[in-house]
Amino acid sequence: MTLYHGSWLTVEKPDLSFSRTNVDFGRGFYTTPYKEQAEKWSERFQREKGAAVVSAYAFDEASLPEYRVLAFDTYCDDWLDFIAVCRRGEDASEYDLVIGGVANDRVFNTLTLYFRNFIDKAEALRRLRYEQLNSQYCFRNQALMDRHLKFIGSEVK
Numbered sequence: 400m401t402l403y404h405g406s407w408l409t410v411e412k413p414d415l416s417f418s419r420t421n422v423d424f425g426r427g428f429y430t431t432p433y434k435e436q437a438e439k440w441s442e443r444f445q446r447e448k449g450a451a452v453v454s455a456y457a458f459d460e461a462s463l464p465e466y467r468v469l470a471f472d473t474y475c476d477d478w479l480d481f482i483a484v485c486r487r488g489e490d491a492s493e494y495d496l497v498i499g500g501v502a503n504d505r506v507f508n509t510l511t512l513y514f515r516n517f518i519d520k521a522e523a524l525r526r527l528r529y530e531q532l533n534s535q536y537c538f539r540n541q542a543l544m545d546r547h548l549k550f551i552g553s554e555v556k
Contacts, residue, residue, distance in 0.1 A: 402430035402456045405440025407448030409553040415541050424497035424537035425485040431535050451556035459547040471499030474527035495540035501533040
């Protein structure tokens with residue numbers, strides 16, 4: 400499987416020490432199987448950093464049974480609860496890889512309303528149900544990336 404990462408620079412060897420906290424699935428290296436999605440991620444850096452780069456990787460999915468993987472197939476209660484914990488910086492789970500939907504701008508607006516208690520969980524999930532699920536792979540284990548995520552190349556946008 401090919402995965403993509405959007406940034407302002409080429410990332411040949413992902414390093415978790417550069418990861419941000421308080422994001423969708425916690426501290427990790429974020430990729431997506433959708434090149435267009437990675438291009439959008441990289442474009443947000445264009446004004447700030449002056450460049451938009453999409454790096455591509457080959458990922459060996461056959462390795463997944465060796466690791467602790469959490470996968471969300473839909474925007475659901477468990478996904479919303481996990482995002483909330485991670486965004487508050489309270490995630491203590493030990494998953495090596497988390498796979499699931501992206502909190503894009505429309506999803507982020509719903510999450511903001513939910514986190515500020517303007518809407519309840521049922522309303523948040525009702526709104527999210529109509530969003531097309533975008534997929535992100537959050538690598539949270541350096542050894543997993545080093546062994547099974549191989550750099551293919553990059554493209555400046």
